[in-house]
Structures are given as structure tokens and as C-alpha cells.
Amino acid sequence: MTGRVRAPRRVDALSRERVVAASIELLDTAGEDGLTVRALTAHLSTGRGAIYHHVVGKDDLLTAATDAVIGDLVATAGDGDPRETLRSIAVGIFDTIDAHPWVGGQLTRHPQPAVFRLWNSIGASLSELGVAGTDLADAGSALVSYVLGASAQYAAGARQAVDPVAREKYLQQLATQWPGSGCDGGPGQAAELLTDHDDRDQFLAGVDIFLAGVLARLRVKMD
Amino acid sequence: MTGRVRAPRRVDALSRERVVAASIELLDTAGEDGLTVRALTAHLSTGRGAIYHHVVGKDDLLTAATDAVIGDLVATAGDGDPRETLRSIAVGIFDTIDAHPWVGGQLTRHPQPAVFRLWNSIGASLSELGVAGTDLADAGSALVSYVLGASAQYAAGARQAVDPVAREKYLQQLATQWPGSGCDGGPGQAAELLTDHDDRDQFLAGVDIFLAGVLARLRVKMD
DNA sequence: ACCTGAACACCGTTCAAGT
DNA sequence: ACCTGAACACCGTTCAAGT
Numbered sequence: 001m002t003g004r005v006r007a008p009r010r011v012d013a014l015s016r017e018r019v020v021a022a023s024i025e026l027l028d029t030a031g032e033d034g035l036t037v038r039a040l041t042a043h044l045s046t047g048r049g050a051i052y053h054h055v056v057g058k059d060d061l062l063t064a065a066t067d068a069v070i071g072d073l074v075a076t077a078g079d080g081d082p083r084e085t086l087r088s089i090a091v092g093i094f095d096t097i098d099a100h101p102w103v104g105g106q107l108t109r110h111p112q113p114a115v116f117r118l119w120n121s122i123g124a125s126l127s128e129l130g131v132a133g134t135d136l137a138d139a140g141s142a143l144v145s146y147v148l149g150a151s152a153q154y155a156a157g158a159r160q161a162v163d164p165v166a167r168e169k170y171l172q173q174l175a176t177q178w179p180g181s182g183c184d185g186g187p188g189q190a191a192e193l194l195t196d197h198d199d200r201d202q203f204l205a206g207v208d209i210f211l212a213g214v215l216a217r218l219r220v221k222m223d
Numbered sequence: 224m225t226g227r228v229r230a231p232r233r234v235d236a237l238s239r240e241r242v243v244a245a246s247i248e249l250l251d252t253a254g255e256d257g258l259t260v261r262a263l264t265a266h267l268s269t270g271r272g273a274i275y276h277h278v279v280g281k282d283d284l285l286t287a288a289t290d291a292v293i294g295d296l297v298a299t300a301g302d303g304d305p306r307e308t309l310r311s312i313a314v315g316i317f318d319t320i321d322a323h324p325w326v327g328g329q330l331t332r333h334p335q336p337a338v339f340r341l342w343n344s345i346g347a348s349l350s351e352l353g354v355a356g357t358d359l360a361d362a363g364s365a366l367v368s369y370v371l372g373a374s375a376q377y378a379a380g381a382r383q384a385v386d387p388v389a390r391e392k393y394l395q396q397l398a399t400q401w402p403g404s405g406c407d408g409g410p411g412q413a414a415e416l417l418t419d420h421d422d423r424d425q426f427l428a429g430v431d432i433f434l435a436g437v438l439a440r441l442r443v444k445m446d
Numbered sequence: 447a448c449c450t451g452a453a454c455a456c457c458g459t460t461c462a463a464g465t
Numbered sequence: 466a467c468c469t470g471a472a473c474a475c476c477g478t479t480c481a482a483g484t
Contacts, residue, residue, distance in 0.1 A: 037478080050449055145377075
């Protein structure tokens with residue numbers, strides 16, 4: 001009698017990977033405040049103290065989860081146009097933080113290994129553009145700050161307080177489509193996509209302004 | 224530091240202003256985690272529930288404290304060169320967040336009235352420069368995002384730089400991985416990137432890059 | 447070695463009871 | 466009306482006790 005064919009109960013032992021994966025799941029579904037030791041251990045069907053055998057504490061958990069999500073995103077600078085590479089790096093960060101808003105607060109609050117890789121990729125592309133020395137440090141810092149900060153703020157919904165027109169539109173859409181949306185996801189999703197789309201364009205416009213500034217200063221220096 | 228001892232006498236009745244002022248004091252001295260209802264009410268020599276007669280809750284407290292600190296910072300709109308006005312607004316935000324690091328997280332996490340005023344000031348100066356329409360929205364959003372995000376990240380980084388272990392590790396990685404390192408003493412140059420004084424210069428350099436980009440695009444559009 | 451879960455020291459908020 | 470402080474429902478972390 002075999003019984004218990006596919007019970008996901010205690011088949012695997014706990015591991016750091018499983019704990020981190022469950023944390024990401026919880027963060028995505030329940031938000032930053034939804035990640036509690038109680039909720040996490042309940043999700044893992046284990047005791048409250050079990051995770052402390054695989055993780056130092058909650059800080060370690062947040063850092064590991066962030067690193068797992070941002071992971072290989074900033075893999076390597078392509079050998080194409082450095083401008084395009086920079087834009088795709090920026091958009092990659094934006095989309096990741098948009099999908100996992102808690103990553104935004106995490107990356108901007110405390111420096112992490114993931115931020116290093118971002119620095120290196122951005123620095124390499126700027127270097128390819130011909131930026132060097134102090135200018136490279138200045139431009140790299142500014143671009144990293146913008147990409148991280150703007151993505152985090154867009155994800156946090158800063159746009160609603162910043163742009164009165166978009167705020168009005170957003171609230172109107174929210175008022176008309178959010179409460180009465182009985183149909184399965186259609187209008188609500190459309191509204192989300194619209195606002196996301198605008199945010200993304202505006203974010204990228206900021207990247208382009210920045211790159212234009214870098215190139216303008218580069219040209220001045222060459223004269 | 225005079226050494227004068229201030230006795231916590233209960234001369235005045237509690238008020239929203241006194242509660243907010245005490246919160247700011249606590250946030251500045253004990254950090255973001257140091258603001259607890261227990262510590263606050265102890266500081267005010269009152270019962271735990273007393274503050275709830277003057278404040279909705281902790282969120283309201285944080286918002287009010289942030290607004291009080293950022294307060295009239297943006298109010299001083301100079302009628303001089305808009306570029307200089309923009310730079311002074313940016314530096315004002317940077318210095319404020321540097322002095323009150325908790326303001327950084329607060330402004331970037333949740334939209335606030337203070338952010339709206341910042342957007343208006345920056346928008347007005349950009350408008351004076353001749354930026355209009357979609358370009359104004361794009362440039363304004365980008366600058367607000369950069370000023371807020373970069374200031375918050377520099378403040379967070381400065382706090383972490385106090386930890387000697389993390390700082391050393393950070394410097395080492397920076398020195399070995401930063402592209403084009405190899406000039407006079409890589410580590411030394413990397414170390415300079417983390418000092419507070421250079422932070423301000425680097426932050427302002429970022430503002431100038433953005434402004435150069437805005438002006439460059441403006442020139443292109445005029446052709 | 448790994449896991450359990452009660453216990454501990456916190457936290458924000460509420461509310462009957464006082465003034 | 467304003468304040469008090471015990472009580473409530475949480476939280477992260479620890480640790481003797483089990484397997």
C-alpha cells in the first residue's frame with residue numbers, strides 16, 4: 001500500500017532556496033508587509049523557528065530574495081550600440097521593479113550585490129560611449145540613481161501625486177472601472193496596462209534626457 | 224552644545240505640533256526604527272494612547288513630520304536664472320535628506336503633499352527654460368525622480384558607509400571592478416566616491432547632466 | 447542535524463476608566 | 466475634552482525539547 005502519492009507535505013527538507021522562493025511568492029502576493037515569519041513558516045508547513053537554520057534573519061531573507069529576482073538581469077553588456085544597451089538595462093530594471101514592487105524599496109534602501117552588477121554594466125556602456133574619469137563616475141552614479149530611484153517611485157505610485165493630469169485620469173479610471181468591474185479582468189487590466197505604459201515611456205524619456213546630457217557634455221569636452 | 228538640561232515639564236497641553244515636533248526629534252536621534260509610540264509618549268511624558276487624540280496613527284505622524292521638515296523648503300522660488308533655481312532646489316532637497324535620512328525613505332515610498340510642491344517648483348523653472356507640453360512632463364518627472372531617489376540613496380549609502388566591514392568590502396569591489404580603474408591608486412579614488420563631501424558634488428553633477436540633456440533636446444526641437 | 451512551538455521582548459492601536 | 470495605562474492582537478527571534 002503506497003498511499004501518499006503526490007502529497008507535497010514533507011517530501012523535501014527545508015533549504016535556503018526553498019525558504020527564499022517561498023518568501024518571494026509571499027512578497028509578490030501579499031506585499032512587503034505580508035512577509036512575516038508566521039505567514040512564511042505556515043506556507044512552508046513548518047515551525048516558526050525552522051527558517052533560522054537556513055537564513056540569518058529577516059534582513060538576510062529580503063536581501064536574498066532581491067538578489068534572486070534581480071539575478072542575472074544585468075548579465076553582460078552586449079557588443080551592440082552602448083546607447084541601446086543602456087536603455088535595455090534601464091528598462092529591465094524598471095520592468096522587474098514593476099513586477100516586484102518590494103524590490104524597489106529594497107534596492108534603494110540598502111546597497112546590495114545586485115546594485116554592483118548594475119553599476120558595472122552601466123559603467124561599461126558609458127565607457128564605450130567615450131565617457132571617462134570623473135565624468136564616468138558622475139554619469140554612472142547619476143544613471144544608477146535615476147534608474148533605481150525612478151523605478152521604485154513609479155512602482156510605489158509616486159506618479160499619482162506628481163502629475164496632476166495623470167492623477168486625475170488615473171483616479172477617474174479607478175473610480176469607474178475598479179469597483180464595478182464584474183467582468184473578468186478586462187477593463188481593469190486595460191487600465192493597468194495603460195498607466196504602466198505611460199510610466200514606462202516617461203521613465204525611458206528620462207533615460208534619454210540623461211544620455212543626451214552625457215553626450216552633450218562629451219561633445220563640449222572634445223572642442 | 225551648552226550642556227543645559229531641559230526638564231520635560233508638562234506646562235503645555237499636548238497638541239499636534241508638539242507631537243510632530245517630538246517625532247522629528249526622535250527620528251533624527253534614534254532613526255526611523257526609533258520612532259515608536261512608546262518612546263514618543265515617554266518623551267512627551269504621557270500615556271500611550273494620548274497621541275491618538277492629535278494624530279490619526281503612525282502613518283499620519285510620518286507624513287506630518289516629513290511635511291514639517293520639507294515644509295517651506297521649496298517655497299522660495301527665485302526670480303533669477305531658472306537653471307540656478309533648479310540647482311538650489313535640488314541641493315536643498317539633498318541637504319535636507321542628508322540631515323534627516325528618514326525623510327528620503329518617506330518621500331520615495333509614499334506620495335506626499337511635499338512631493339507635489341516639489342514638482343510644481345521644478346515644473347515652473349523648467350517652463351521658464353522653455354520646456355513645454357509632453358517634454359515638460361517628461362523632464363519634470365525625471366528630475367523629481369532623480370533628486371528624490373539619488374538623495375535618498377546617498378543618505379542610505381552614507382549610513383551604511385559607517386559600518387567599517389561593509390564599507391571596506393564595498394570599496395574593494397568598487398576598486399577592482401570599476402571600469403578604467405588603474406589611475407593613481409584605484410582604491411583611493413573609489414574611497415573618495417563614498418565620502419559625504421563628494422556625494423554632494425556628484426549629486427549636483429547629475430543634476431547638471433540632466434539639465435544639459437534638457438537643453439540639448441530643446442535646441443534640437445527648435446531646428 | 448533538523449525541526450517544533452512555547453516563550454520572550456517587543457510593536458501599534460483601542461478603550462473603559464479617570465480628571 | 467483630554468488623558469491614562471492596561472489589554473489586545475500582532476511582530477521577529479530564541480531555545481529547550483523532541484525526531
